[in-house]
Amino acid sequence: MSQAVHANYINAEWVQGPSQRSNINPSDTRDVVGLFTQADEQQVDQAIQAAHTAAPAWALSNPQQRADALDKIGTEILARKDELGELLSREEGKTRPEGIGEFARAGAIFKFFAQEALRLRGDKLASVRPGLEIEVTREPIGVVGLITPWNFPAAIPAWKIAPALAYGNAVVFKPAELVPASAWALSEIISRAGLPPGVFNLVMGPGSVVGQAFLNDARVDGISFTGSAGTGARIAQAAVQRGAKFQLEMGGKNPCVVLDDADLDTAVNCVVQSAFYSTGQRCTAASRIIVQKDIYAEFLARLSAATQSLRVGHALAADTQIGPVVDESQLAQDLRYIAIAKAEGARHICGGEQVKGDTPGHFLRPALFADCDNRMQHCREEIFGPVASVIPADNYEHALSLANDTPFGLSSGICTRSLKHATHFKRHAQAGMVMVNVPTAGVDYHVPFGGRKASSMGSREQGSYAAEFFTTVKTSYLQA
Ligand code: NAD
Numbered sequence: 001m002s003q004a005v006h007a008n009y010i011n012a013e014w015v016q017g018p019s020q021r022s023n024i025n026p027s028d029t030r031d032v033v034g035l036f037t038q039a040d041e042q043q044v045d046q047a048i049q050a051a052h053t054a055a056p057a058w059a060l061s062n063p064q065q066r067a068d069a070l071d072k073i074g075t076e077i078l079a080r081k082d083e084l085g086e087l088l089s090r091e092e093g094k095t096r097p098e099g100i101g102e103f104a105r106a107g108a109i110f111k112f113f114a115q116e117a118l119r120l121r122g123d124k125l126a127s128v129r130p131g132l133e134i135e136v137t138r139e140p141i142g143v144v145g146l147i148t149p150w151n152f153p154a155a156i157p158a159w160k161i162a163p164a165l166a167y168g169n170a171v172v173f174k175p176a177e178l179v180p181a182s183a184w185a186l187s188e189i190i191s192r193a194g195l196p197p198g199v200f201n202l203v204m205g206p207g208s209v210v211g212q213a214f215l216n217d218a219r220v221d222g223i224s225f226t227g228s229a230g231t232g233a234r235i236a237q238a239a240v241q242r243g244a245k246f247q248l249e250m251g252g253k254n255p256c257v258v259l260d261d262a263d264l265d266t267a268v269n270c271v272v273q274s275a276f277y278s279t280g281q282r283c284t285a286a287s288r289i290i291v292q293k294d295i296y297a298e299f300l301a302r303l304s305a306a307t308q309s310l311r312v313g314h315a316l317a318a319d320t321q322i323g324p325v326v327d328e329s330q331l332a333q334d335l336r337y338i339a340i341a342k343a344e345g346a347r348h349i350c351g352g353e354q355v356k357g358d359t360p361g362h363f364l365r366p367a368l369f370a371d372c373d374n375r376m377q378h379c380r381e382e383i384f385g386p387v388a389s390v391i392p393a394d395n396y397e398h399a400l401s402l403a404n405d406t407p408f409g410l411s412s413g414i415c416t417r418s419l420k421h422a423t424h425f426k427r428h429a430q431a432g433m434v435m436v437n438v439p440t441a442g443v444d445y446h447v448p449f450g451g452r453k454a455s456s457m458g459s460r461e462q463g464s465y466a467a468e469f470f471t472t473v474k475t476s477y478l479q480a
Contacts, residue, residue: 005035006184008043008204011050012197017043017205023181026093026324027314028359033091036180039205044172044213047201051143051170052219054198059140059168061196066117066166069193073162074110076189077103084154084185089315091181092153093323093362094278096316106158106186108445109462113162116464120167120471133478138471140168141245142221145214147174147207147235149227150326151281151384153182159449160224161190163466165200172201172220174210176227178327207231218242224461224469225249226283229382229454236457247458247469249283249450251382252410254440255403256286257425259396259416260294266437267415268302271388274413274439276310276366279323280386281330283455284411284433284441288372288379289390290399296392300370303390304349307368312355325362325385334385338367341378346389347371374402382408396421404430409452413440432456 007014017037025031039047077084085100094102122137146160157175164171175183187202203210211231214220215238222245225235232248239246256274258267274286291299315323325331331354338352352367366386372379379389393399403412412431416422422436432451433443443449448460459468 003032003035005037006180007037008039008047009187009191009200009202010043010047011201012191015043021177021180023091023179024327025090025361026326027090027316027357027361030360031090033087033181036184036204039203039210041209041213044203044205044210047172047203048143048213048217048219050198050201051172054196055140055142055170058170058196058199059142061168063117063120066168067114069195070110070114070117070162070166072193073189074107074114077107077110077186081107084182086316087185088153088182089323091179092150093315093326095320095323098278099315102152102155105445106154109155109158110162112446113166113466116163116467117166119464120467127477131479133480135476135478137474137476138167138467139474141470141472142169143172143219144169144222144224144470145172145174145220147211147214147223147225147227148176148183150176150178151278151283153179154186156226157183157186159445159462159466161200163470164224165195167467167470169222169470170199172203172214174203174205174207174214177204177206180204215239220244222246222469232457245469247461249456249461250454251384251408252283252285252451252455253288253380253382253406253408254284254286254411254413254431255288255290255406256413256440257290257393257399257403257415258292258295258299259399259414259418259421260292261417262295262415263417263437264295264299264302267299268306270413270415270437270439271303272306272310274441275388276307276322276386277441279325279364280366281326281384282441284443286413286440287383287388288374288402288406289388290393290402291390292396292399293392293394300349300390304368307366308350310366312363312365313357314359314361322366322386325364328362330385331362331364334364334383334387337378337381337383337385337387341369341372341376341387341389344376344378346376346378352387374405380406400425400428404428407454410455411435411440411451413438432460
């Protein structure tokens with residue numbers, strides 16, 4: 001039976017591109033989730049032109065219109081979160097509760113930014129010159145190109161699209177090639193929210209064509225990107241060259257410190273959740289587990305037992321805790337780093353082997369290594385899979401210095417019952433987000449998200465801080 005090809009959405013019309021791509025279920029590679037059209041340069045050009053034409057009127061639109069549209073989108077997402085969450089799990093491989101939770105988060109984000117559209121404020125200041133008045137106001141930046149990765153197919157698009165629209169920007173959205181189904185479903189909901197034509201456009205296609213076109217086109221005023229450091233560097237270079245605004249969220253090599261006064265049940269739970277849930281495919285996943293030596297042996301024994309008890313399998317099976325790796329090339333990368341860890345002399349505790357399931361999928365047992373050295377390659381580079389490396393630390397100060405000794409700076413965690421160490425760690429961890437006695441992954445939707453060093457560039461995403469990127473500041477002087 002032939003399947004319909006899901007189309008791109010340009011200037012309020014559904015349009016086919018010149019080619020198509022199959023979306024494959026990583027839990028069962030026989031299952032084609034859907035067919036999705038792929039844009040060429042000409043079609044991206046049409047989408048950018050539609051946004052460029054729509055942007056001036058949308059910038060001046062009534063905030064109530066924007067709030068109503070975003071609220072409507074959020075309401076429908078929340079009402080359909082079970083069905084949409086299942087679709088997400090089917091195409092990306094995270095478990096059903098994780099998929100549903102992600103769409104619930106996307107719905108909450110739209111509702112939050114519906115209200116933010118009404119809260120955009122400025123300042124009025126006295127001038128140092130007599131008779132003058134000064135106003136500081138925020139305006140939309142214009143057309144924004146939004147480029148997203150495969151690991152959060154609904155939440156990351158939501159936390160870029162919602163603030164972009166709330167603050168009056170026109171959007172051209174390019175989802176990751178691997179996970180177009182969630183993006184398409186989200187776009188279909190947005191298409192019925194009452195936005196004027198051209199304000200929101202979906203362009204599916206390869207990064208080298210669609211994403212690259214955003215970088216080269218002077219009509220795209222800003223680019224918000226989440227993905228790998230390599231692609232981020234290209235975007236920064238291109239954006240600086242032509243003076244476009246940009247915001248990059250990239251990788252992580254997040255530490256979770258376990259001190260000898262930690263509640264060990266809490267600590268084991270934090271590490272298992274941070275390192276292995278969502279198959280370790282989270283930028284905020286903990287992959288360096290830094291453990292104080294007095295509890296090292298006991299903690300490792302408990303962590304090993306918890307890791308081995310994890311049930312790996314089909315994302316939609318009721319008892320699965322760890323779904324499949326997203327595709328063959330990510331699986332190959334995970335296996336390559338597992339081999340590197342062994343060759344570097346890390347002590348292999350458990351896992352790291354492929355699992356045969358009832359269906360042909362990319363199943364990998366979570367891998368645990370001990371006695372690792374923070375200078376080892378597998379402790380420095382992002383693996384983006386279910387692989388955790390335990391590193392011994394002499395004391396708190398040593399643990400903190402190991403935690404900070406990384407090129408990245410996204411999320412940094414500590415498990416301790418010491419108020420003194422928790423307080424010190426919050427102040428001195430070199431990361432955008434610090435987690436005390438909670439997993440390094442898993443964040444609220446109404447507060448800023450982002451990192452430091454090689455993890456991020458530009459202003460923060462989410463919460464009211466999203467206005468930093470999606471608006472530009474104007475200072476007006478008035479002589480009455
Ligand atoms: P990726 O860089 O390969 O792709 C990300 C997006 O960029 C995709 O949509 C892709 O098509 C596009 N792209 C590729 N080449 C391009 C080009 N030349 N010009 C413009 N766009 C281009 O990343 P990925 O493999 O999809 O995602 C995994 C990475 O994302 C990991 O490194 C992970 O840590 C990171 N990530 C970061 C965060 C965060 O907020 N810090 C969140 C999730 C994922």
